[in-house]
Amino acid sequence: MTVAARPDPVPVPEGLEVHVSPMRRRHLRAVLRIEAQVYPRPWSLGLFMSELALRGSRVYVVARVGGSVVGYGGVMLTGGDAHVTTLAVEPQWHRRKVGTRLLLTLARTAIARGAGALTLEVRMSNQPAQELYRGFGLQPAGVRKNYYVEVNEDALVMWAHDVQSEEYALRLDGLEAAVHPATVVEGVL
Amino acid sequence: MLILGIDTATQQVGCAIGGHEGVIASFQCARGRRHAEILTPAIEFVCRQSRLELQDMGVVAVDIGPGLFTGLRVGVATAKAIAHALRVPMIGVSSLDLVAFAVRYTPRLIVAVLDARRGELYYAFYRQVPGGVQRLSPYQIGSAEDVASELMASRQDCLVVGDGALRYADVFEDVAGTEFGEAVHAHPAASSLVELAHPQALREEFVNSWELRPLYLRKADAEINWEASGRR
Numbered sequence: 001m002t003v004a005a006r007p008d009p010v011p012v013p014e015g016l017e018v019h020v021s022p023m024r025r026r027h028l029r030a031v032l033r034i035e036a037q038v039y040p041r042p043w044s045l046g047l048f049m050s051e052l053a054l055r056g057s058r059v060y061v062v063a064r065v066g067g068s069v070v071g072y073g074g075v076m077l078t079g080g081d082a083h084v085t086t087l088a089v090e091p092q093w094h095r096r097k098v099g100t101r102l103l104l105t106l107a108r109t110a111i112a113r114g115a116g117a118l119t120l121e122v123r124m125s126n127q128p129a130q131e132l133y134r135g136f137g138l139q140p141a142g143v144r145k146n147y148y149v150e151v152n153e154d155a156l157v158m159w160a161h162d163v164q165s166e167e168y169a170l171r172l173d174g175l176e177a178a179v180h181p182a183t184v185v186e187g188v189l
Numbered sequence: 190m191l192i193l194g195i196d197t198a199t200q201q202v203g204c205a206i207g208g209h210e211g212v213i214a215s216f217q218c219a220r221g222r223r224h225a226e227i228l229t230p231a232i233e234f235v236c237r238q239s240r241l242e243l244q245d246m247g248v249v250a251v252d253i254g255p256g257l258f259t260g261l262r263v264g265v266a267t268a269k270a271i272a273h274a275l276r277v278p279m280i281g282v283s284s285l286d287l288v289a290f291a292v293r294y295t296p297r298l299i300v301a302v303l304d305a306r307r308g309e310l311y312y313a314f315y316r317q318v319p320g321g322v323q324r325l326s327p328y329q330i331g332s333a334e335d336v337a338s339e340l341m342a343s344r345q346d347c348l349v350v351g352d353g354a355l356r357y358a359d360v361f362e363d364v365a366g367t368e369f370g371e372a373v374h375a376h377p378a379a380s381s382l383v384e385l386a387h388p389q390a391l392r393e394e395f396v397n398s399w400e401l402r403p404l405y406l407r408k409a410d411a412e413i414n415w416e417a418s419g420r421r
Contacts, residue, residue, distance in 0.1 A: 030338065
């Protein structure tokens with residue numbers, strides 16, 4: 001198995017702001033471009049459009065730096081659980097806590113909308129992502145065999161329970177405190 | 190009722206006279222940006238060539254933008270001054286509506302796109318309806334990438350028209366099903382302004398000169414309003 005070399009991270013000038021805002025149609029071109037770079041089976045335009053149309057049960061956000069979309073993510077809210085459907089950061093912007101910022105916004109929004117637990121699937125081999133999720137209190141809870149058929153790989157299912165608790169709020173505050181400069185959250189999520 | 194139309198929202202300066210018989214005279218110049226120097230002699234020129242006096246005008250119509258700040262204010266201020274002096278009412282029409290109106294004979298989704306400078310564009314979506322166009326979106330400001338994304342997401346054949354469409358043609362041309370309006374339609378036309386103002390004048394949809402406001406659409410305004418609403 002080959003592992004693609006990661007491009008060097010873009011140097012971020014001191015104080016450059018990352019803006020997180022609701023995903024809109026005007027972001028979709030950049031989103032699809034990133035999607036094609038990071039997923040072996042990228043979501044289609046139609047899929048993103050139909051997800052965006054489900055305002056009541058979905059939250060999709062983008063992270064932008066200087067007006068350009070550098071990452072995005074979404075959750076599906078069902079029966080008290082918040083299921084992270086996608087989370088991606090442009091490869092050049094990896095290791096810049098963009099994913100942390102996105103997941104923080106998604107988790108907080110889901111909690112505000114009444115979610116009691118967070119869950120997601122992640123590729124077994126995607127260690128950096130699993131590390132990020134562990135930071136958010138997500139624990140391995142099972143395996144879905146051959147979930148990613150396009151790469152013939154299993155998915156690790158992760159869960160974080162009791163996200164409405166005081167303790168979890170403190171955990172999120174801790175994660176946020178480690179992110180510099182602070183994320184600018186725009187728009188009603 | 191005769192209508193004097195004034196348009197200075199983009200780098201083009203234009204004025205026209207029209208009424209129930211259509212457009213009687215029009216002038217436009219897209220060269221240079223000395224709006225203040227060109228506009229007044231141009232108004233005098235169209236009046237003289239059509240053998241009319243300024244006093245014959247019953248309405249002053251003006252392009253209220255969005256557009257280039259300085260130019261826009263020249264036209265709006267001149268139009269207000271004339272309307273005030275003649276004691277006639279005014280009609281304000283958006284630059285984007287004018288650009289879309291000029292290409293109303295297409296079944297495609299019409300996207301009017303004007304250059305806002307600083308890498309930004311003013312844009313709005315329209316579709317053809319009997320006798321004109323209907324606006325489908327609010328007036329927006331965004332990057333060429335934003336507009337291209339919206340074109341793609343519309344999943345319809347589009348006609349992108351306006352100086353912004355031509356300036357960022359390289360960004361829009363890789364969106365499938367996109368066609369470009371020609372350079373002749375790149376700026377709002379004063380003749381379109383007079384044509385669009387006429388039915389409004391018949392319906393007496395006027396504003397007073399002291400009530401007319403330009404449509405600046407600056408992002409800063411949106412942010413100020415956002416913060417003022419206390420929703421952050």
